[in-house]
Amino acid sequence: MFVNLDIYGFVCSECIARMLNLNQPVNATGTANEEVYKILIYDKFCQNILSPLIHVKDLRKHGVTLYFLIDKDRKPVHGVPAVYFVQPNQTNIQRVIADASRSLYDSFHLNFSSSIPRPLLEELASGTLNSDSINRISKVHDQYLEFVTLEDSLFSLVQKSSYVQLNDPSAGDREIEEIVERIVTGLFCVLATLAVVPIIRCPRGGPAEMVASALDQRLRDHLLSKNNLFTEGGSFVSSFQRPILCIFDRNFELSVGIQHDFRYRALVHDVLGLRLNRLSVQGEKGGMRSYELDGSDPFWVVNGSLEFPEVAVEIESQLNKYKKDVDEVNKRTGGTDGAEFDGTDLMGNTKHLMNAVNSLPELTERKQVIDKHTNIATVLLGEIKERSLDSYAKKENDMLVRGNIDRNELLGVLRGKGTKMDKLRFAVMYLISSENINQSEVESVEAALREFEVDTSAFQYVKKLKSLNASVATANLASRNNIVDWAEKIYAVTAGVKNLLSSDRQLALTRTVELLMDGKPNPEIDSYLVFDPRAPKSSSGTSHMRGPFKEAIVFMIGGGNYVEYGSLQEFAQRQQPVKHVIYGATEILTGVEFVEQLTLLGHKMGFGSNAAASTR
Amino acid sequence: MHVKSAKSFRDRTQEFQSIAEQLKKSFSSGSVPDGPSSSSKSEEQRSAVAIQSEFNRRASKIGYGIHQTSQKLAKLAKLAKRTSVFDDPTKEIQELTVLIKQDITALNSAVVDLQLHCNSRNGSGNTYSDTNSHSATVVDDLKNQLMSTTKEFKDVLTLRTENLKVHENRRQLFSSTASKDSINPFVRQRPLAARSAASTSNAPPLPWANGTPSSSQSLPRKQMDGESQPLLQQQQQLVPLQDTYMQSRAEALQNVESTIHELSSIFNQLATLVSQQGEIAIRIDENMDDTLANVEGAQGALLKYLNSISSNRWLMIKIFFVLIFFLMVFLFFVA
Numbered sequence: 001m002f003v004n005l006d007i008y009g010f011v012c013s014e015c016i017a018r019m020l021n022l023n024q025p026v027n028a029t030g031t032a033n034e035e036v037y038k039i040l041i042y043d044k045f046c047q048n049i050l051s052p053l054i055h056v057k058d059l060r061k062h063g064v065t066l067y068f069l070i071d072k073d074r075k076p077v078h079g080v081p082a083v084y085f086v087q088p089n090q091t092n093i094q095r096v097i098a099d100a101s102r103s104l105y106d107s108f109h110l111n112f113s114s115s116i117p118r119p120l121l122e123e124l125a126s127g128t129l130n131s132d133s134i135n136r137i138s139k140v141h142d143q144y145l146e147f148v149t150l151e152d153s154l155f156s157l158v159q160k161s162s163y164v165q166l167n168d169p170s171a172g173d174r175e176i177e178e179i180v181e182r183i184v185t186g187l188f189c190v191l192a193t194l195a196v197v198p199i200i201r202c203p204r205g206g207p208a209e210m211v212a213s214a215l216d217q218r219l220r221d222h223l224l225s226k227n228n229l230f231t232e233g234g235s236f237v238s239s240f241q242r243p244i245l246c247i248f249d250r251n252f253e254l255s256v257g258i259q260h261d262f263r264y265r266a267l268v269h270d271v272l273g274l275r276l277n278r279l280s281v282q283g284e285k286g287g288m289r290s291y292e293l294d295g296s297d298p299f300w301v302v303n304g305s306l307e308f309p310e311v312a313v314e315i316e317s318q319l320n321k322y323k324k325d326v327d328e329v330n331k332r333t334g335g336t337d338g339a340e341f342d343g344t345d346l347m348g349n350t351k352h353l354m355n356a357v358n359s360l361p362e363l364t365e366r367k368q369v370i371d372k373h374t375n376i377a378t379v380l381l382g383e384i385k386e387r388s389l390d391s392y393a394k395k396e397n398d399m400l401v402r403g404n405i406d407r408n409e410l411l412g413v414l415r416g417k418g419t420k421m422d423k424l425r426f427a428v429m430y431l432i433s434s435e436n437i438n439q440s441e442v443e444s445v446e447a448a449l450r451e452f453e454v455d456t457s458a459f460q461y462v463k464k465l466k467s468l469n470a471s472v473a474t475a476n477l478a479s480r481n482n483i484v485d486w487a488e489k490i491y492a493v494t495a496g497v498k499n500l501l502s503s504d505r506q507l508a509l510t511r512t513v514e515l516l517m518d519g520k521p522n523p524e525i526d527s528y529l530v531f532d533p534r535a536p537k538s539s540s541g542t543s544h545m546r547g548p549f550k551e552a553i554v555f556m557i558g559g560g561n562y563v564e565y566g567s568l569q570e571f572a573q574r575q576q577p578v579k580h581v582i583y584g585a586t587e588i589l590t591g592v593e594f595v596e597q598l599t600l601l602g603h604k605m606g607f608g609s610n611a612a613a614s615t616r
Numbered sequence: 617m618h619v620k621s622a623k624s625f626r627d628r629t630q631e632f633q634s635i636a637e638q639l640k641k642s643f644s645s646g647s648v649p650d651g652p653s654s655s656s657k658s659e660e661q662r663s664a665v666a667i668q669s670e671f672n673r674r675a676s677k678i679g680y681g682i683h684q685t686s687q688k689l690a691k692l693a694k695l696a697k698r699t700s701v702f703d704d705p706t707k708e709i710q711e712l713t714v715l716i717k718q719d720i721t722a723l724n725s726a727v728v729d730l731q732l733h734c735n736s737r738n739g740s741g742n743t744y745s746d747t748n749s750h751s752a753t754v755v756d757d758l759k760n761q762l763m764s765t766t767k768e769f770k771d772v773l774t775l776r777t778e779n780l781k782v783h784e785n786r787r788q789l790f791s792s793t794a795s796k797d798s799i800n801p802f803v804r805q806r807p808l809a810a811r812s813a814a815s816t817s818n819a820p821p822l823p824w825a826n827g828t829p830s831s832s833q834s835l836p837r838k839q840m841d842g843e844s845q846p847l848l849q850q851q852q853q854l855v856p857l858q859d860t861y862m863q864s865r866a867e868a869l870q871n872v873e874s875t876i877h878e879l880s881s882i883f884n885q886l887a888t889l890v891s892q893q894g895e896i897a898i899r900i901d902e903n904m905d906d907t908l909a910n911v912e913g914a915q916g917a918l919l920k921y922l923n924s925i926s927s928n929r930w931l932m933i934k935i936f937f938v939l940i941f942f943l944m945v946f947l948f949f950v951a
Contacts, residue, residue: 193624
């Protein structure tokens, strides 16, 4: 059943392995067929794509001896092929032509992360013809890999500030179209790599609809061409095999991007700054340590979605288990004195010794993982205590569930511990979560913020957002089993159903995805548009396409984060049978970064910064 | 994990080449590629290319050799695993072992040669830095592969030794006169046991590798010390048959042990050469961030210095004005 979305990260690594093997099929052992040593050259964007997936160790396994940035000044290396993995743009093409004319390498295998447009291809041809080095270019490929895979079911398009650009009041049509084009290219690459043509659903209006229709058009055009990349999916036309692609806009649920969350993964990302699965923290003995947190770290995979106190308990228990194992090994080998050589047991001793030596690497690795997480947890604990993040998270959660908060409590939090950004985020959360806006309360909040020299532009922006009365459709959500009409507010917000199975509040996104995957008609999602690139254009309302979907790709325009990712994974695991959900966004933002974007928007709208100091 | 058969990339080479053809036709009347300059460029490149291609040839030969050796090793492993008590292809295994040992020693010396050649060429300074690092990396990679092949060989040999021991025990269990006969061959084995004792003392560095053969030798040694004499005459007629069999087994064991000993020396040699490499799990973008941080730090320091300099300037100007002021006052009072 799960033909397509099972092995997401593996597919990416496999694509890269194949690319490094000069685009010949990789044989079963996973190493190159012949002993061909090659050089890998990439640009900055493709470096971001490659770093989470491939380490230098793996590069060596594939026969890559050297790896360079394309901008770096490189010297010739004769007799070896060079594999280029770059984005198809003007500067890169010029560099390639320059390299070819200098005959830096024996042969050039060019791989572009997305489809190279025809004019650039012609430019490349003419440039290399002029320098008489066209025979060095052996292959040109489009790899359709222009996205960053962070985890098995998480990807990001790394398109900075897309939220600001899309919501900018001064943005022109052309700029918006450009952004939409870029997002569509990224999404197309994702779908091409997975080789699926999904059914696209999105809420009406806003960037989501634009992206969905543009993507639909792109897919249709592509399917009509001769050698399209989706021929494999041709036989599976029934809805049970095709996944659903849900596209959302950040304004659909603004609170998730801002709130403080207390789960491990979200904390590490928000507080310590996890970038491309890499983390730098202050080590215990001073000096910065750099760690990697991805699918190969067993502790991270298992415990990423736990709340922080439970994580500390887990680390403790893992440490105890490790100590016990080490003691056992010591007892078996070091405990027996060397003098006791009874004949029958000598073999046993040496066998024990050999087992001990063999198990040493595994034990060392376990210790390293435990040390790493202990270090991270210690640093996190320091930050949490200093900023009292636990109380922020709890109070924000309460606010979202209850819909209001005691005024004194609110002001107390604002005057209490925490950085300026924390306070700003709390204030914005208050604004989003309160059902009725009490003007005096809002003013006191603003006064408190100004007292602490917090830049209130983001606050003003969200206030304006709430008060605008646009005609965009809202998404109604059930709150405590009542359907509350949010007609006064533009965008749907918060206060999700209190899930009886888990104690967490369910996000609006998760609930909507659940409904979409079920496929049953429901007033909340009936207004959502449907695009099916495979169906002929005339037929609409294909009812048989709405059956329950087992796999979904959820895409958030404007910035996603680990909270949503965790929530979606939890939802997928809870189902019977287990469903697969892949989550992606234009970029993965921390709360701080998102609020900075809101501040930028506030500035653009003319709210200005009332405080002289910056928000940091 | 099934491998996707559909490709998720697109080959644009044909398109590229057709464009090239078109452009060539339109260019054919116009530009003539620079004849003399390109030839002179290619001349100095040709020598560099020749040196590099010789290196490549040798490297690929070594790589091919390693690949073949590992195939032979796989065959040996299969043989060692499937042995049974009575149908022991000892001869084949021994031949194959000797062959593989020779191969590994030859490859080892070839890799060392290649590295010397590479170092001398890098030292002579007429190659580019990138070429040097490329060659060094290639040599390291070959060393790693050879090391892993040697390790596998050692594992196969240990497996073989264990199997031999298991057969020993099983033979003792199955044959009815085992308890009496087993003592007898140990009499004959006394000279062999003495030899094995000498060899165990020669091999200190790998206790775990040598532990198993030495323990197997020590076992018969102890049992041999007692009760050998009275039974000797009684079992004389049965001795010749089992004697040759036991002798061959002992010889096999001894060969295995000496091979392991030689392997350990190769191991040590390789280990010293490869010590730098290790299994460092570094990421592609790691150095970048370090240099970026360093550059930013340097920039910050420079800015601070600039500020201090410029502030000094302001200070000097102020002092200058004060001096002028005093001068005026002085002039005023004097004049």
